[in-house]
Amino acid sequence: MNQGLRIAFFGSSLVSAYWNGAATYYRGVIRALHARGHRVTFYEPDAFERQQHRDIPEPDWARDVVYSAQGTEALERCLEEARGSDVVVKASGVGVFDALLEARVLDLQGPRTQVIFWDVDAPATLERVQQNPDDAFRPLIARYDRILTYGGGNPVVRAYEALGARECVPIYNALDPSTHHPVPREPRFECDLAFLGNRLPDREARVEEFFLRAAQLYPEGKFLLGGSGWGDKRMPANVKYLGHVYTADHNVLNCTPRAVLNISRESMARFGFSPATRVFEAAGAGSCLITDAWEGIELFLEPGREVLVAKDGAEVAELVRSLDAQRARDIGNAARRRVLAEHTYAHRAVQVEQVLGYRAPKRAMGSALEGVA
Structure with a gap:
């Protein structure tokens, strides 16, 4: 049986789009990865009233863990739980403890654990670190196994490589046909x-x-x-x-x-x-x-x-x-x-697997784009 990858994902929010423009992107990518047999735990802070403005029920395609934004004890427990995952992702713009997370996830790196920085606002991140040579994230870039971005093309790739990134790959936004589709007018x-x-x-x-x-x-x-x-x-x-x-x-x-x-x-x-x-x-x-x-x-x-x-x-x-x-x-x-x-998230999930060096079983490869034409 294909167990897929065990992925720990530290991001802004999976269950709330309130002041969280990356929500649709996270949901699309993670749901598509789940469909490919991967197991994702998404860690998000209880911050910015997002938990009071949830707009989807608890997902059955990811495990969502909400940690307190008051002090770092709960976050440290999440980091320890993520230890040993196949992939650990720190997304940009979590909004709480970003600098701490950017450094601490690298402690989880190992022969069987890739640590990824997934930048959902690469232009803003790059402008910040280019303008401030003392930015705490700048010296960490070269330590990540790779940088993924949700846009930016060659200009962003070149900029990250100039800052020492081992590899930078855009994983563009896409469509989840199960959530965004034609409906009657109102x-x-x-x-x-x-x-x-x-x-x-x-x-x-x-x-x-x-x-x-x-x-x-x-x-x-x-x-x-x-x-x-x-x-x-x-x-x-x-x-x-x-x-x-x-x-x-x-x-x-x-x-x-x-x-x-x-x-x-x-x-x-x-x-x-x-x-x-x-x-x-x-x-x-x-x-x-x-x-x-x-x-x-x-x-x-x-x-x-x-x-x-x-x-x-x-x-x-x-x-x-x-x-x-x-x-x-x-x-x-x-x-x-x-x-x-x-341009569906099924297409993007296959690309993510390729970037991570994961070889899906033939049956999964054959059904990855099922119903997408």
Whole structure:
């Protein structure tokens, strides 16, 4: 019987997407690894009110361990429990004890234990350590067995290698067809354009340009804004603010509007090759996606046929104004076919195994992409 790998994963949160943009990515990768026979224990801190805003039940495809963020005793017990795992992952942006974890997981390294740093915000991490030669993480980079990132392409790979990384491999965002898929439209989300994203310092200016300015330039249009932190933001009269949107409503929010908008954070747009989870979630739902322009989009979706690309708010407004329902459906359907064929988490799980040097039994290899075409 194939026992797979035993993986200890220290991340922000698996069970809550509240102020946690990596949740969908973690869930997709880990669920796909579980389907391949691997056993994942996910360690997350009780912090930032995430446990009070859980949006999925306790998963049966991973063991989720919540540790106290008050003092380090509970975390030390988790680290000791992780000892002897085949793979130990420290993800970026846990939000609690990050510097401690980055150093302590390396104590678990051994002949049978790979220790991985999985960077879910590589542009921000790299800018931080490049600007501060005394950053505590900088000398640790070369000690990790490898660095995985959820985007960034060759610019991120080269930057990490220049800092001494043994190996750096992007594992891009993808689609989990079991969680993001077409559903019936609902009147409460009817609009011409919807954007979903939390208010973050390196995203706000781009939201002002690509979404709020587009709404100003198309005053007869109806716009919806979802995500945490925007409550006190000045908005045009044709923008309705939804607040935090739980993941249970993401499909209907993707499927109801005529189009949905993706806006990259400033650092990710600058590096390129960093598709947000929202790109694949929207495509999986068959949505017509409009995205801000960034290098590498054509690796994932074909501009003009599977996605619409805008360089500023004026172009967003014009695309929405000229978009009829039939063209929107055609673009959404084409995007869905593309991501199902090439960009699911089943595809990413096979890539992770290859990077880790794991040879799956033939039966598992044969069924890895079952139902994905």
